[in-house]
Amino acid sequence: MKAPKRIQPLIDDGIVDEVLYRLMSGKEADVFVVRCNSEIRCAKVYKEAAKRSFKKAAQYQEGRKVRNSRRARAMEKGSKFGRRQQEEVWQNAEVDALYRLAAAGVRVPQPYGCFDGVLLMELVADEDGDAAPRLGEVTMSADQAREDHALMMHYIMLMLIAGLIHGDLSEFNVLVDEYGPVIIDLPQAVNAAANNNARAMLCRDIDNMNRYYGLFAPDLLNTRYADEMWALYEEGELTPETQLSGTFEDDDNLADVDSVMEEIKAVLAEEQARQERLRDEAL
Numbered sequence: 315m316k317a318p319k320r321i322q323p324l325i326d327d328g329i330v331d332e333v334l335y336r337l338m339s340g341k342e343a344d345v346f347v348v349r350c351n352s353e354i355r356c357a358k359v360y361k362e363a364a365k366r367s368f369k370k371a372a373q374y375q376e377g378r379k380v381r382n383s384r385r386a387r388a389m390e391k392g393s394k395f396g397r398r399q400q401e402e403v404w405q406n407a408e409v410d411a412l413y414r415l416a417a418a419g420v421r422v423p424q425p426y427g428c429f430d431g432v433l434l435m436e437l438v439a440d441e442d443g444d445a446a447p448r449l450g451e452v453t454m455s456a457d458q459a460r461e462d463h464a465l466m467m468h469y470i471m472l473m474l475i476a477g478l479i480h481g482d483l484s485e486f487n488v489l490v491d492e493y494g495p496v497i498i499d500l501p502q503a504v505n506a507a508a509n510n511n512a513r514a515m516l517c518r519d520i521d522n523m524n525r526y527y528g529l530f531a532p533d534l535l536n537t538r539y540a541d542e543m544w545a546l547y548e549e550g551e552l553t554p555e556t557q558l559s560g561t562f563e564d565d566d567n568l569a570d571v572d573s574v575m576e577e578i579k580a581v582l583a584e585e586q587a588r589q590e591r592l593r594d595e596a597l
Contacts, residue, residue: 320359320432321346329429330357337445342501347437347445354443355426358433360405360501405431408501411478418476419554420469421496438489438496449495449526450485459530465494466523467539467558470516473497474547475554479504479512483519485526506547513544538562 317325317333324330332349337356339345346357405428412425412435424436438446454462466488473479480487480503487499506512520540528535537560545562546552 318344318346318359320430321348321357324357324429324432324434329434333357340499342499348434350426350434354437354439356423356435356437358408358435360431360433405433405501407503408499409433411500411503414476414478415473415497415500418472420472420476421494422500423496423498438491438498441492446489446491446496448486449488449490452490454530456531459527460534462490462495463523463527463531463534466527467520467543467560469495469497470520470523470539471543471552471556471558472554474506474516474543475552477506479506479509479516480519481515484522516540516544 315333315335317330321330321333325332330348330350334347334349334354337345337347343358343360346359348355348357409425409428412422415422416424423438426434426436428434440446470480470483480497480500482499482502483497487497489496489498504512504515506516509515517540520543524534524537524539539558539560541562542558542560543552546556
């Protein structure tokens with residue numbers, strides 16, 4: 315097929331030899347299958363912000379650090395230069411996340427670099443060499459669902475230990491090859507320690523996984539991996555060796571609101587009396 319305009323420079327530079335076909339068109343990027351020498355890979359072409367339909371991008375970018383102060387100021391002001399820098403940060407976030415998660419033991423496509431808004435990465439393939447299906451296109455037995463769900467919970471845990479939360483995880487951005495699930499689409503990956511929405515996004519990611527795998531193994535719908543995982547993370551007790559149980563007990567020792575209010579009133583009354591004594595002594 316004719317090379318898309320954004321991929322043509324990679325062909326001119328000898329990085330890509332040929333564009334074979336368009337694999338998919340999504341809300342944030344178009345993905346093409348390309349040939350690089352003897353290897354078949356994916357080229358993810360990011361859409362410009364004005365054409366991208368990914369909602370609430372700022373919510374996902376909260377907590378991301380930009381080391382260059384000039385770039386950070388430009389991004390805050392929303393200048394033309396700042397918007398270009400924001401796009402670069404958005405795109406590089408996926409490359410950084412892929413490298414970091416692969417090192418952490420999470421199955422993600424292997425990246426080969428990002429070139430002017432085009433991310434080259436591994437084509438996750440099925441046994442026939444064709445693009446692997448999405449999780450939402452796969453049916454399975456209850457036992458297989460439990461096995462793959464446990465693996466996904468382990469991957470999500472390793473992501474959290476590495477400081478990242480996917481933020482948009484669902485059956486639409488997990489591929490399944492002969493070895494199991496592979497997590498994709500990470501430009502919106504959330505900084506677990508610095509984003510105020512981190513816990514809510516972790517819960518949503520896990521709820522989405524519970525819901526899909528629960529179609530085949532309904533007992534998974536009652537698991538509480540998100541609460542268990544976050545509690546261990548906050549306590550600094552989450553490690554790659556942690557064996558998750560999927561259970562969690564709520565804290566029944568809720569604060570006695572009436573007692574707290576009485577203590578506050580007592581402190582206020584004491585302070586008021588102190589102020590009155592000071593005024594009397596000053597007279």
